[in-house]
Amino acid sequence: MTAPNDRQQDLIDSKAGIHVVDAGAGTGKTFTVTRRYAEIVDQDDVEPEDVLLVTFTNNAATEMRERIVANCDYGMRELSDAPIQTFHSLCHDILMEHGFEAPTLLGIDDRITGSTRVLEDENVERERFREFVRRFSDDHPEHDDFFRAVDEPVELLGLINQLAAKGVFPTADGWYRNGERHLDGDFEAFREIFDELNQPRNGGSKQSELRSKLGGYGNDKCYLPDAPEEDEVRGGWGEKQVPATVARLAFDEEREALKSFVHDVYHEYLAFALSRNYLNFSFLQLFTFVLLCDDHRLRDDVAFEYVMIDEFQDSSEIQFKLALLLADTNNVCVVGDWKQSIYSFQYAAVENITEFESRLDRFVDELNEDHERVSWATRPVTGIELVENYRSTQAILDFSEHSLVTPAASTDDVDEAAVRDRIVSLSSNTAHENSRIEAIRHEDEHEAVLTKIQEIVGNDAYQVEEDDELRPPEYGDVAVLTRTRDFGRELLSVADEYGLPMAYEGGIELFRSDPAKLLLAWLRILEFDGERGWAVVLEEAGYTLDEVKHVLESEAYPDNLRAFKSVLASLETVGGVAQRVFSQYGYDGAYADVLLTTVQSVHSATTLTRGDLVRFIERGIEEGSTHDVHASAGTNSVTVQTIHAAKGLEHPIVVLANMNAHRFPPSGGNSAAITFDDPIGLRQRKRYDDDHGHPHIYDSWRSDVLRKCLPRGYDEERRLLYVAMTRAESHLVFSAGENPNTFLEDLPVDVKELEPDVQDADSSETTQARLQIAVPTPDGPVGHSPHTLMRDDVFEDVDDGRGTAFGTQTHEFAERYVLEGDVDPSNDDERHVKSFIDSLDGELRVEEDASLPLTVDGERVTISGIVDLVHIRPDAVEIIDFKTDLGRHAEDEYRKQLSVYYHVLAEWFPDREVTASIFYTADGTRVEVDPLTESDLVELIAEEQGLDTSAQ
DNA sequence: CGGGATGAGCTTTTT
DNA sequence: GCTCATCCCG
Numbered sequence: 023m024t025a026p027n028d029r030q031q032d033l034i035d036s037k038a039g040i041h042v043v044d045a046g047a048g049t050g051k052t053f054t055v056t057r058r059y060a061e062i063v064d065q066d067d068v069e070p071e072d073v074l075l076v077t078f079t080n081n082a083a084t085e086m087r088e089r090i091v092a093n094c095d096y097g098m099r100e101l102s103d104a105p106i107q108t109f110h111s112l113c114h115d116i117l118m119e120h121g122f123e124a125p126t127l128l129g130i131d132d133r134i135t136g137s138t139r140v141l142e143d144e145n146v147e148r149e150r151f152r153e154f155v156r157r158f159s160d161d162h163p164e165h166d167d168f169f170r171a172v173d174e175p176v177e178l179l180g181l182i183n184q185l186a187a188k189g190v191f192p193t194a195d196g197w198y199r200n201g202e203r204h205l206d207g208d209f210e211a212f213r214e215i216f217d218e219l220n221q222p223r224n225g226g227s228k229q230s231e232l233r234s235k236l237g238g239y240g241n242d243k244c245y246l247p248d249a250p251e252e253d254e255v256r257g258g259w260g261e262k263q264v265p266a267t268v269a270r271l272a273f274d275e276e277r278e279a280l281k282s283f284v285h286d287v288y289h290e291y292l293a294f295a296l297s298r299n300y301l302n303f304s305f306l307q308l309f310t311f312v313l314l315c316d317d318h319r320l321r322d323d324v325a326f327e328y329v330m331i332d333e334f335q336d337s338s339e340i341q342f343k344l345a346l347l348l349a350d351t352n353n354v355c356v357v358g359d360w361k362q363s364i365y366s367f368q369y370a371a372v373e374n375i376t377e378f379e380s381r382l383d384r385f386v387d388e389l390n391e392d393h394e395r396v397s398w399a400t401r402p403v404t405g406i407e408l409v410e411n412y413r414s415t416q417a418i419l420d421f422s423e424h425s426l427v428t429p430a431a432s433t434d435d436v437d438e439a440a441v442r443d444r445i446v447s448l449s450s451n452t453a454h455e456n457s458r459i460e461a462i463r464h465e466d467e468h469e470a471v472l473t474k475i476q477e478i479v480g481n482d483a484y485q486v487e488e489d490d491e492l493r494p495p496e497y498g499d500v501a502v503l504t505r506t507r508d509f510g511r512e513l514l515s516v517a518d519e520y521g522l523p524m525a526y527e528g529g530i531e532l533f534r535s536d537p538a539k540l541l542l543a544w545l546r547i548l549e550f551d552g553e554r555g556w557a558v559v560l561e562e563a564g565y566t567l568d569e570v571k572h573v574l575e576s577e578a579y580p581d582n583l584r585a586f587k588s589v590l591a592s593l594e595t596v597g598g599v600a601q602r603v604f605s606q607y608g609y610d611g612a613y614a615d616v617l618l619t620t621v622q623s624v625h626s627a628t629t630l631t632r633g634d635l636v637r638f639i640e641r642g643i644e645e646g647s648t649h650d651v652h653a654s655a656g657t658n659s660v661t662v663q664t665i666h667a668a669k670g671l672e673h674p675i676v677v678l679a680n681m682n683a684h685r686f687p688p689s690g691g692n693s694a695a696i697t698f699d700d701p702i703g704l705r706q707r708k709r710y711d712d713d714h715g716h717p718h719i720y721d722s723w724r725s726d727v728l729r730k731c732l733p734r735g736y737d738e739e740r741r742l743l744y745v746a747m748t749r750a751e752s753h754l755v756f757s758a759g760e761n762p763n764t765f766l767e768d769l770p771v772d773v774k775e776l777e778p779d780v781q782d783a784d785s786s787e788t789t790q791a792r793l794q795i796a797v798p799t800p801d802g803p804v805g806h807s808p809h810t811l812m813r814d815d816v817f818e819d820v821d822d823g824r825g826t827a828f829g830t831q832t833h834e835f836a837e838r839y840v841l842e843g844d845v846d847p848s849n850d851d852e853r854h855v856k857s858f859i860d861s862l863d864g865e866l867r868v869e870e871d872a873s874l875p876l877t878v879d880g881e882r883v884t885i886s887g888i889v890d891l892v893h894i895r896p897d898a899v900e901i902i903d904f905k906t907d908l909g910r911h912a913e914d915e916y917r918k919q920l921s922v923y924y925h926v927l928a929e930w931f932p933d934r935e936v937t938a939s940i941f942y943t944a945d946g947t948r949v950e951v952d953p954l955t956e957s958d959l960v961e962l963i964a965e966e967q968g969l970d971t972s973a974q
Numbered sequence: 975c976g977g978g979a980t981g982a983g984c985t986t987t988t989t
Numbered sequence: 990g991c992t993c994a995t996c997c998c999g
Contacts, residue, residue, distance in 0.1 A: 307989095
C-alpha cells in the first residue's frame with residue numbers, strides 16, 4: 023500500500039472533531055492511523071506530546087511508533103517519549119509523575135511513589151490476595167457469614183477487577199462518585215431484558231425462553247423456606263410466560279450487608295496492596311481515573327489536544343471514561359471493528375463501539391454531574407468506514423459474513439436483519455480471485471487435517487499470491503487456527519509423529535505437556551518412591567489400569583523400570599536426570615528442550631534439589647502458567663495458533679479446525695458466590711444463615727432467577743469465527759471431527775468426508791527442533807535486560823540520524839540472510855552485514871534468547887535478552903551484536919550488554935573459547951570486547967537498584 | 975409439537 | 990454449575 027484510498031484519506035484529513043472509524047479486517051488500519059498521526063504532528067502548532075495514540079498491546083505501540091517514524095518529519099529519538107502507548111502504561115506514567123497522593127482521594131492513607139511496583143504476575147497477585155483475605159477475615163468477624171458462602175477467596179479478586187473495569191471504586195466510607203448506583207442495579211433496564219426474554223414464542227403456542235430456562239427451578243437447590251414455589255415463579259401448568267410480578271420480586275432484595283462486605287474487602291485490599299508497595303493493572307486505571315476526576319488543574323495539564331484510540335472494540339468502560347478525561351478538545355478519534363471484539367473476558371465492552379454515541383452522552387453526563395470536566399461539544403460524531411480490504415479475496419470476505427448470522431445451537435436465534443444492517447461489507451482489493459472454500463470431516467480429525475495440508479502443499483489448485491503473482495503453496499503458507507490450545511497441542515504431536523513441519527505460536531502450558539509430566543513422575547519416584555510417580559510411569563509403559571493397581575499394591579515394579587530408576591539415582595544433578603528421562607522416552611522436541619533449559623537455568627541460580635524441582639513443576643502445573651512459543655523466522659512450517667492469538671495476523675491459507683460442538687463451562691462470573699452484572703447489580707448467589715437453629719448455606723432463589731435473565735448468547739463466539747475466517751488471504755478450509763457444530767452445518771459449504779492418509783514427511787526441516795520457547799525466568803526480581811545496565815545519557819550525543827527502525831531493518835536482513843540465504847542487500851549496512859556473514863565459516867544462530875541468573879544482595883536476579891548472532895566453531899564461539907552507531911562513544915556501554923551474553927555463552931559452551939564482538943554495520947568493522955566479570959555485573963545491578971530506590 | 979427429565983462435557987489471554 | 994442434545998410422554 024503506497025497511497026491511501028479515498029476513505030483512508032478522509033480519515034487522514036479529518037483531524038478535528040469526533041470520529042468513529044469502522045475499520046474492518048485488513049482495511050489498512052495501522053497504515054491509515056499512522057499517516058493520520060504523521061499529518062497531525064506535522065502541523066506547525068502541534069507537537070507529538072499533544073497527541074495521544076492509544077493501543078492495546080505494547081507490541082502494537084512499538085509497531086505504530088516505528089511506522090510513524092517512517093512517515094513523518096520526526097525521528098525515533100524525538101518520538102521516543104511521545105504518548106504512543108497502552109492505557110495501562112499511560113496510567114502508570116501519570117501516576118508516577120502526579121499520583122503521589124492519589125490514594126488519599128479514596129481515603130487511603132498511603133502514597134504512590136517511584137518504588138511502587140506494578141504486579142504483573144497474576145499468580146503472584148493471587149497468592150498475595152489469599153494472604154490478604156486470611157488477615158481480613160480474622161480482623162472482620164462481622165463478615166463471617168459471607169466468607170462461609172465463598173469457596174475460593176480469589177473469586178473476590180475477580181469481582182474487584184470487574185468492578186474496577188466498570189469504574190466502581192470504594193472510598194473510606196462509601197463509593198466513589200455514583201458507583202453505588204451500579205451496585206444497586208437498574209430495575210428498568212433489568213425489566214426490559216426480562217420482558218424481552220419472557221415473550222411467548224411461536225405466536226404464543228410455546229412458552230417463553232425465560233420460562234423454559236426456569237424449568238429446573240429449585241432442583242438441587244436449597245432455598246430458605248420463604249422462597250416461592252416453582253409454580254409461583256414460572257406460572258402454573260400450561261402457562262406460556264413467567265408472571266410479570268416475578269421481575270420485581272426477584273430484583274428487590276436487601277443488599278446493604280453484601281455491599282458493605284464487598285466495599286470493605288475492596289477498600290482494604292487497595293490499602294493492603296499499597297502497603298505492600300504494589301498496584302495491579304486494574305488499580306493503575308482506577309487511581310488515574312480518580313486523580314484526573316478530582317484534580318481539575320492536573321486534568322487540564324495532562325489532557326491532550328488530539329486523542330486517537332486503536333482497536334477500540336477491545337476497550338473497557340473505564341478506558342472509555344479515561345479517554346474522555348484525557349481529551350482536552352473533541353478531537354477524538356476511535357478506530358475499531360465491532361466484529362472483531364473477542365476479549366470480553368478481559369473486560370472489553372463491545373458496546374463502547376456499537377453504542378458509541380449513547381455511551382458518549384451517558385459518560386459525559388456522569389463526568390459533568392458536579393463539575394464540567396468534559397467541556398467540548400459531543401456532536402457531531404462523524405462515522406468513517408474503511409471498506410477496501412487488502413488481505414482476502416472477495417469470496418472469503420463475503421463468506422466470512424455468514425459466521426455473524428449463524429445460530430450456534432438449536433435454541434439460539436439471531437436477528438439476521440439487524441446484524442446484517444450493522445455489518446459494513448468489505449470489498450476485496452486483491453489481484454487474484456482464486457479462492458477455495460472447503461470443509462472436511464473425519465473422526466480422526468488430526469490426521470484428516472494433516473492429510474489435507476499435505477494435499478494442499480505444492481498443489482496448483484491452491485496457489486497463493488505473492489507480489490501479485492500466483493505460486494504453489496508451501497507449508498509456511500498454511501495456518502491452522504483453533505479455539506483451544508489443547509487441540510493445537512494434540513495436532514502438533516500427531517504432526518510430529520509424521521515429521522510434518524508444524525510449529526505452535528502463542529502461549530502453551532509447558533508444564534502440562536507429556537515430557538513435563540513424565541519428568542515429574544520420575545522425580546517423584548526418586549524422591550518419594552510413591553504411587554503418584556509409579557502410576558504415571560507404569561501407564562506410560564503400557565500397563566492397563568488393573569495391572570497398574572496390582573503392581574502398586576504389591577510394589578513389584580518391573581525390573582527394567584527399577585534398573586532405570588537406579589540409573590537416574592546415580593546422576594548428580596537434576597538437569598542430568600531430566601536429560602536422561604527425555605532421551606529414554608525419545609523426547610527431543612522443543613518442549614523437552616525448554617524444560618531442560620528451564621531446569622538448568624533454575625538449577626544454576628540456586629542449588630536445586632529434586633524436591634525443589636518437584637515443587638517447581640507441580641506449581642507450574644497447578645497455575646497452568648503459560649510460556650510463549652514462536653517459530654524461528656524464515657522457517658517453512660505450518661503455523662498452529664488459537665484464534666485469539668491470531669487476531670491481527672494474516673495467512674495465505676487458513677485451516678479452521680476443531681469446528682466441533684462445544685459446550686462451554688458457566689460463562690461470566692463462573693461459579694463465584696458473589697457476582698456483579700450491570701443492570702442487576704451486586705448479587706450473592708449463596709448465603710449463609712443460621713436463623714434456623716443450625717448453620718447452613720442456602721442458595722438464593724432471587725439470584726437463580728436473575729441469572730437466567732442474562733443470557734450470554736453466542737455473539738462473541740460468532741465474532742471469534744469471523745476473526746478466524748478473515749485471517750485467510752486466499753483459501754479457507756474448515757475441519758471437524760465427530761460432532762461438527764452448527765456453524766459448520768449451516769455455513770454454505772459442502773462438508774466432505776476425508777479419509778486420512780498422512781504420508782511420512784520425515785523432513786529434516788521439521789520445525790519442532792527449531793521451535794523457540796522463551797525461557798521462563800526463575801523467581802526473584804526480574805525485568806532486567808542488559809539495557810537497564812546502560813546509561814541513557816551516553817547515547818544522547820551519538821544519534822547517527824538513522825534511528826532504531828533502521829537498525830531493526832538491518833537486523834531483520836541479517837536474520838533472513840542467515841536463515842534463508844537468498845536475500846539481496848538493499849543498502850550499505852546490509853551489504854556490510856552480508857559480506858561479514860559470508861566471511862564466517864561455522865554454524866550461525868540468530869536471535870538466541872539468553873538469560874543469566876545472578877545473585878545480588880542475596881536475591882536472585884535474572885538478566886535476559888537476545889543475542890543478535892552466535893557464531894559457533896568446533897573450538898570457539900563468538901557472540902556478535904550489530905550496532906548501527908557510528909560514534910563509538912558508547913562502546914563501554916555496549917560492553918556491559920555483551921558481557922551478559924558472554925557469560926551465558928560461556929555456560930552453554932564450557933569447553934570452547936568464547937569471545938564477544940560488536941559489528942558496526944555502518945562501516946563494516948568488528949571490534950572485540952573485553953567482558954566484565956560476573957561480579958562486576960552484580961555490582962552494576964546492585965548500583966542500578968540502589969539508584970532506583972534513591973530516585974523516589 | 976411442546977415440556978420435562980436425563981446425561982454428557984467442559985476457553986480464550988493482555989495489561 | 991450450566992447448557993445442549995436427546996429421549997420419552999402427552
